[in-house]
Amino acid sequence: MTPVKDHILVVEDEPTLAEVLAEYLKAAEFDTHIIGDGGLVIDWVQRNQPTLIILDLMLPNKNGLDIFKELRSFSDIPVIMATAKVEEIDRLLGLELGADDYICKPYSAREVVVRVKNILRRIRPSHASQQPSLSLSLDHDTMQVHYHGELVTLTPAEFRLLAKLNHRQGIIFSREKLMDAIYDDSRIVTDRTIDSHIKNLRKKLLCIDDSQECIKSVYGVGYKLEL
Known part of the structure; x- marks a missing residue:
């Protein structure tokens, strides 16, 4: 049976740049689709569910930031955000949007392909790279966690926090995203609340294995x- 190829959506309104990037992705054995109108992205994603999105910030009809925020309201599809302004990278990081990567135009299409492969490798590791993660197991029905075979007693908030981080190992989650994972009742919490939960969670895991944080x-x- 022929394996199903990963489908990469390139959201870019510069046709030449989009076509070049798409050709490099196809050469790396990815299926690709190009959209140049920001207003068409969300509907297409909901109908087609791509594996990863390369999303330009400056687009006609709807900008990349608005697309990303709407996308994250219903999907965790990995996103690489592209911008033509170097200073925009710092602003994006400051906003803690939670994109999986950022690239600055003009970029190397070859480098973008490498970044795509790295992200997909992190979220869907090979069998060999899965071995270390066997040290951690979560049972969502009983909210029990075992780390290196030992039961870890966690609060409900700590369990949900660990489950969110474990869902996509290696991916950086902003404090805002972690707050949303822990509390679904719209209560007002601060960054310190997340930091406190992280501190307690680390302490409990380090009690079992202090060789790594x-x-x-x-x-x-x-x-x-x-x-």
């Missing part, structure tokens, strides 16, 4: 889980 801080962005 698997929950890592990414300054100015958020947290990620690496096992």
Whole structure:
């Protein structure tokens, strides 16, 4: 049986740039689709569910930031955001939007392909790279966690926090995204609340294995889980 190819959506209103990038992705054995109108993206994504999106910020009819925010309201599809302004990268990071990567135009199409492969490798690791993650198991029905075979007693908030980080290991989650995962009742919480939960969660995991700190801080962005 022929394996199903990953489908990459290129959202870019510069036709030449979009076509070049699409050709490089096709050469790397990805299926591709190009959209140049920001107003068409959300409907297409909901109907076709691409594997990953390369999303330009400056688009006609709807800009990339608005598309990304709407996208994250219903999907965790990996997104690489592209901008023509270097200073925009810092602003994006400051907003803690939670995109999977950022690239600055003009970019190397070859480098973008490498970045796409790296992201897909992180979210869908090979069998060999899955071995370390066997050290952590979560039972969502009983809200029990075992780390290196030992039961870890967590609060409901800590369990939901760990489950969110574990869902996509290696991906950085902003504090805002983690808040949404922990509390679904619109209560007002601060960054300190997330930091406190992270501190307690780290302490409990380190009590079992102090050889590595698997929950890592990414300054100015958020947290990620690496096992």
